[in-house]
Amino acid sequence: MQFTDLGLAEPILRALAAKKYASPTPIQAQAIPVLLDGKDLCGIAQTGTGKTAAFALPSLDHFARNPKPTPLQGCRMLVLSPTRELAAQIAQSFRDYGRFLKLSVEVVFGGVPINRQIRALGRGVDVVVATPGRLLDLIDQRAFTLKDTEIFVLDEADQMMDMGFIHPLKRIAKLLPKERQNLFFSATMPGEIEALAAQFLNNPVKVSVAPQSTTAERVRQQATFVNQVEKQALLTLTVKDEDIDRALIFTRTKHGADRVVRFLEGAGIQAVAIHGNKSQAQRTTALQAFRHGNVKLLVATDIAARGIDVSGVSHVINFELPNVPEQYVHRIGRTARAGADGVAISFVAEDERPYLKAIERTTRVKLDIVPLPENFVEVVRNLPKAAPPKKGREQTPDQKARRADGQRRYQDQQQRQPRGTAERAHRPDGEALAKKPSRRRRTGVGAHKGAVQRTVR
Template structure:
């Protein structure tokens, strides 16, 4: 089957031709005909199989054939994604596939000023791609309504559950209209996800293109047993010996990701970190630099394991392997995309061996065990010291002092509103009580005393 056999609208076919898309992926072949009929769909496919186009193309076809004025402060289609990066990527796909359609697409997520998003939504939008938290913030501020939504998409549902979005999703479900089309996509389908799907879907068609917890067939997977304290030396050797185009390096914690980057910088190796403590600007800059090839190494927590479609990732390195087998599947799915081959290398400490066994049991794949390199202990002894943490504006002493002063003033203001005496009424270190000076005379500098001016009195009674 080819795209021209699916019956998509001409403007969409024109956009696909400009990107040289001819043959749809298996999930697209199965999902698009069902969605063109207006049915609800529950799609299960491992990451990197083309799920975004599977729901974007038939939705754009619906809009092309059913033009309608967007409702004020509303949207005709709502797509929910677990992370900011995935939301931005989905929105860009809609813009690419719908470039010859006059449709408006907006992203809604945290980490950026909300007022700009409120203005963008004020006249209504055709397609809104959002993360749950910021979506509900806008709804609570009456800047957005989803009561007129015609198509609803929940992408990466299993990660939504992992990130604790179950209650926000239940709130969203109650606000959506009854007569909508629902699209539900997930890489895995445990019982909890099935229960969540039942709240959104109405007599859905189920589509699956890969068994649960399978790994990419074109990924060469290997593991090396190494002490936790010596992993950094092993990473340096791997980066020197492997033919790496781009590599994603995964850690379990945000602090761990930053620490790996500092060690790499200490050895003169460029790398960026991406995790939840980074600002949206920092995350966007790091991902763009990685996507454009300006930096070959991106150190990430599992925030980047889902849905980030970066071509040319030749290696995934699990600096720390995950304790959830499904997360391993999502991590290594960042390589071997679009028919390419990839390499997944895992560093396994003694306390991580049970995690490795769980991964092999769930994926039914036995990882190749690679020994430590011959020169490993020498590399451990000669490991360069990590670079010092970079001090950005938020870490400078002047900035910290300014923030502390602003916080102090805010707290004093709050106390005054509650009737708590402010600093001018407290006993000072010398035992004298500070009281407001309410006279109208001139101060020492010749300026009239203001309400906050103070004078010292004797010891408090």
């Protein structure tokens, strides 16, 4: 099957041809005809199978065939995403696929000034891609409304549940109009996700292109048993010996991610970290450096396990195993994308063996056990010390420039300040200047009740 067989509008086919996309993936081939008919859909597919295009292309086709003015302080289509990075990626996909359509696309998430988003949404938008928290902030400030939404998409629903978004989602569901098309996508479908889907969907068509909790067939999965304190030495040896194009290294905690980066830098290996404690500018900078190949190693918490479509990720390294088996599936789904091969390496400490058994039971895949290298004891003994943590909060070049500019303005102001105020605290001879008590007098007739005027010295 080709995209030209699906009946999509000509501007969309032109955009797909520009990106050299000819054949739809299985989830796209099954979902697009259903959505073109205007039906609700519940799609189940493992990460990296092309879910974004599966809901973006038929939605853009709807806009191309049904042009309308954008509703003031509203949108025609709302896409909810669990993370900022995934939201930005989805918005970019809409811009790419709709490049020959006169459509407006805005991305809304926290970590950036809200006033800029309020101005962008005030004139109305065709497609809004948002995280739940910032979306509700805009609604609470009466800067945005969902009453004109025609298409609603909930992407990565199972991660929404894992991140505790169940109550915001229920609230958003009540604000949406009853007459709308609903699209629900998830990599897994446990019972609680089905209950959530029932709140949004109306007699949906269910599309599933892979068994739940399966892993990519092209990923070579292996595990090595190692003590927790020796994992850093094994990681340093692995990234030096493996033929790595790009590697995602997963830790369970934010501080653990920063610690791994410092040890790698101490060994002369460049790496960057991305997690929830980083500012949005830092997260964007790190992800762009990794995407463009300027940095080959990205150390992340599970915030990056879903939906981050970075081509050329040859390795996924689980520095620490996740305690939820499905999360392992999402992690290793970052490699072996678009028909490529990949390698997933897991470091398993003694207390993580139950996690490994749960992963193998869920995925029905037995990981290849790889022994420790012969010279591993020597590597542990000679492991370089971690690089010292960077003092203060990391700043982007723009932030540094603004800070320097502010300091220059402050110094100029101090030089222009009159002598009497600049040296108010002390006389030239160093004797403290006694402050006179302030005098107050009551206001005259006609002033506001209770007002007090302070005399000027």
